[in-house]
Amino acid sequence: MDHRRPAGAVVLLSCLGALGLASCSAEADPEPTIPGPDITGPDVSGPESTGPEATDTPGRSSTTLAPHTPSPEPSPTPTRASDPSWDPDSIHVLANRQNRLDPPDYAPEDLVYPEVPQYGPEDAMMLRQEAADSLEELFAAGAEEDMHLGFVSGYRSFDYQVQIYGARHAEVGTEQTDLYMARPGYSEHQTGLAADVISIANQDCMLGECFADTPEGQWVAEYAHEHGFVIRYPDGMEHITGYPYEPWHLRYVGEETAAEVFDQQLTLEEYWEQDPAPEYDEPEPNPEHLSP
């Protein structure tokens, strides 16, 4: 829907907006700052917590997730466009190494093929309807600026992830496979909300950090949020997201959330005030989730 504004104005307005929000909500530190009896939030025991409850807590529901319950002080309550969800059908579902999809073999029901230039395998070219519509808008907006974007990977099913994770695992083992590839059930691609994009004119750096240096990579970094996408794995944030810089991996979260994440330059984990997810609790993947 955003198709009007000159780039300079966007950046300026965005930064002004960020100033107001950052001061009250940007802290990633999950420790409550006001001592008192009202520490009733769900397990926010600190960044060193490695307990097994993080991935498999059965009682999690989308209604009890705010890590900070309102304090008794009448301090200004930071507001944000969205809270994280553990409902896999939510566009705000959090999937990372500490948050497996539930159920692990979840599959969206509204997958469609976005009508954009496709350069990947056909069985990985769908997105959920809302994300597909937005990707089409993003690509159309880019085309108006002479950006030549290609779509190389969208929804990947649990079984598909079993195949590609298992194949790589058989070759290089757990540590090397985990470095760049999510275990089955933990992949954001399985949500149908993640899209890997490339610069068509620079296919030699498909899915490489060099994408960030292409005109398309720079354009996406600046404008993806206007269409509801964030750069999910920013540079230097591996200790929080679990993944090295992936300037090509876009995650759909809706325009309001994407705008705030962009303005505040946060990871989704920080924005939603969730624990960092640098690694899995289980040192080895479930052997049943590796292809034979």
Ligand SMILES: [Zn+2]
């Ligand atoms: Zn990706």
